[in-house]
Amino acid sequence: MKVFENLGTLNINSILYKTRLSHKFINRKPYKKADERIILSFIPGTVLDIMVSEGQKVKSGDDLMILDAMKMQNKLKSTVDGTIGKIFVSRGNKVSKGTKLIGMK
Amino acid sequence: MPVNKKIRELQEKREKILLGGGEQAIEKQKAMGKRTARERIMALLDKDSFMEYDMFVEHDARDFDMDKKSLPSDGVIIGSGTIYGAPVAIFAQDFTVAGGSLGLMHSRKIAKIMDHALKMRIPLIGINDSGGARIQEGVNSLAGYGEIFFRNTISSGVIPQISVILGPCAGGAVYSPALMDFVFVVDNISKMFITGPEVIKTVLGEEISMEELGGARVHSEVTGNAHFFALSEDECFEQIKRLITFIPWNNSKKAKAFEPGEPEISFDPEKIVPDDPTLPYDVKDVIRSIVDKSDFFEIMELYAKNIVIGFGRMGGRTTGFVANQPLEMAGVLDVDSSDKAARFIRYCDAFNIPIVTLVDLPGYLPGVDQEHAGVIRHGAKVLYAYSEATVPKLTVILRKAYGGGYIAMSSRHLRADFVFAWPTAEIAVMGPEGAANIIFRKEIMSSDDPDGMRKQKVEEYKAKFANPYVAAAKGYVDAVIEPRETRRFLLHAIEVSEHKEVPMPEKKHGLPPF
Numbered sequence: 001m002k003v004f005e006n007l008g009t010l011n012i013n014s015i016l017y018k019t020r021l022s023h024k025f026i027n028r029k030p031y032k033k034a035d036e037r038i039i040l041s042f043i044p045g046t047v048l049d050i051m052v053s054e055g056q057k058v059k060s061g062d063d064l065m066i067l068d069a070m071k072m073q074n075k076l077k078s079t080v081d082g083t084i085g086k087i088f089v090s091r092g093n094k095v096s097k098g099t100k101l102i103g104m105k
Numbered sequence: 106m107p108v109n110k111k112i113r114e115l116q117e118k119r120e121k122i123l124l125g126g127g128e129q130a131i132e133k134q135k136a137m138g139k140r141t142a143r144e145r146i147m148a149l150l151d152k153d154s155f156m157e158y159d160m161f162v163e164h165d166a167r168d169f170d171m172d173k174k175s176l177p178s179d180g181v182i183i184g185s186g187t188i189y190g191a192p193v194a195i196f197a198q199d200f201t202v203a204g205g206s207l208g209l210m211h212s213r214k215i216a217k218i219m220d221h222a223l224k225m226r227i228p229l230i231g232i233n234d235s236g237g238a239r240i241q242e243g244v245n246s247l248a249g250y251g252e253i254f255f256r257n258t259i260s261s262g263v264i265p266q267i268s269v270i271l272g273p274c275a276g277g278a279v280y281s282p283a284l285m286d287f288v289f290v291v292d293n294i295s296k297m298f299i300t301g302p303e304v305i306k307t308v309l310g311e312e313i314s315m316e317e318l319g320g321a322r323v324h325s326e327v328t329g330n331a332h333f334f335a336l337s338e339d340e341c342f343e344q345i346k347r348l349i350t351f352i353p354w355n356n357s358k359k360a361k362a363f364e365p366g367e368p369e370i371s372f373d374p375e376k377i378v379p380d381d382p383t384l385p386y387d388v389k390d391v392i393r394s395i396v397d398k399s400d401f402f403e404i405m406e407l408y409a410k411n412i413v414i415g416f417g418r419m420g421g422r423t424t425g426f427v428a429n430q431p432l433e434m435a436g437v438l439d440v441d442s443s444d445k446a447a448r449f450i451r452y453c454d455a456f457n458i459p460i461v462t463l464v465d466l467p468g469y470l471p472g473v474d475q476e477h478a479g480v481i482r483h484g485a486k487v488l489y490a491y492s493e494a495t496v497p498k499l500t501v502i503l504r505k506a507y508g509g510g511y512i513a514m515s516s517r518h519l520r521a522d523f524v525f526a527w528p529t530a531e532i533a534v535m536g537p538e539g540a541a542n543i544i545f546r547k548e549i550m551s552s553d554d555p556d557g558m559r560k561q562k563v564e565e566y567k568a569k570f571a572n573p574y575v576a577a578a579k580g581y582v583d584a585v586i587e588p589r590e591t592r593r594f595l596l597h598a599i600e601v602s603e604h605k606e607v608p609m610p611e612k613k614h615g616l617p618p619f
Contacts, residue, residue: 001376001377001379001386002377002386002387002390004385004386004387004432007385010434010435010437012435012437012467012468012470012471012536013467013468013471013507013535013536013538013539014536014538014539014542015382015383015467015536015537015538015539016383017383017385017431017435017467018383018384018385019385019431019432019433019434019435019436020385020410020432020433020434021434022410022411022433022434024441025434025470028472028474029474031473031474044308044309044310044311045309069308070308094310095310096309096310096311097309
């Protein structure tokens, strides 16, 4: 029988298989629960305006920031009641998708 | 004017047009390692078989000084010819003329050859090498793309449609290849994307090269948009010619029969597959142990390698193969492999090609990423494609066939015509370890030696269920066969199902989960 190289182990329903693992599988991102208190950019774009400052109290639904992306001015709103902890960006910053924008307390 | 003078005039006109965008543009094309459009057609088709149409077509755009510009053949060559004697309709975009950009007349020429191919029921080959829409022609250019996409769709499943990407193919233009049956790409030459690196950089701030974004490798390994990858145009043309030998001219015909031949004796199915279901082997060797002359033509070799698809011949007749590949990701079904297999099964069904399915899979790939990527609806495509297919469906269960994977892989329950199993087959609701853990949970938990008890129960389960005989006792498996008998049984099954007919309920069309 042939001998194969670069074999790894894949666990399917408690059985360990000797097999090659794909790049896609190896590089898959482990799932992380979204933290509503960290606001991330949902799309790459430019920070056009910031309507809050650090230490300010906000309610769920309050406007936080305008992110200009794909020819649209996207208003980011708070989804929780809380206090603005840290603002990680400033006006005019270009941000990529998933960039930390605001941390809530 | 005397006749010979008129003929001379025609010859002069032709000569001028045959230069395309002129010597400078041709030099540029060559510097990129690319042939000109007409050279490509000549290299692909049988010698002296090409007949060109619409050579004298000219654009009639007036805006932006276009009325002062002459674009020979409007940047696209169309015509028909033969490959190994089989007629094909072909178009090739000429990058030397206005960057192969697509204007109204350019698109009308493509539409004309597409209509021709459909009417004559012959394969269509499209060679793409174009900068995209001819901006000066505005909405007429968009209309042109739309007309092409429509024809791609209407011709789908009637005539084979082969797309060859030999240059840029960007923006809306990518959807014509995407609607066609097989897409061929060449390393460093093919570039396909909806939005290019420059737009991505300005709008999104992400930097990426054309090659990384939409090069031949990306579309062969990552996106699954391409079916055949080649290192040169020559290799690409050889692949296309080889494909043509395996497929019929249209959906009312069968592929041409070839002289049958025995597989090479070096491929011995009894010695390829290890008995231990957790150990890998190359399922392509099993295919080579079955097909005529061990000649297997793989499709999408670099994408979702956990499933293998391609053509071989059985007794001289083209046969489609779908096989789980234990060597890659244990041969699991997942989003990508389901998508890959389902499209191929539908291709075979549309073009009267029997399908042989070789089964050895542990089930579906577990994981949040798979569930969130929609493994349910993608996995369902396989069930749909097999159930709907009315071509002969022959299944061989080589080793494990667990759970939903067993059902999906052309089982009796999806109306496989013949299901054979090797003595090494394990057809069960799940793998022995998982099953024993559930069924004997109490015994294992209450034992003084849970691990020992678990092992004992796994062995008990294996002895009782990890075999082909439980399924054979119910008639879900038609015959348990020796590995070396596989070819004989399959040849017989193909012969028996030559005139297979199955009535289907009348409907406009089904709703496959895509």
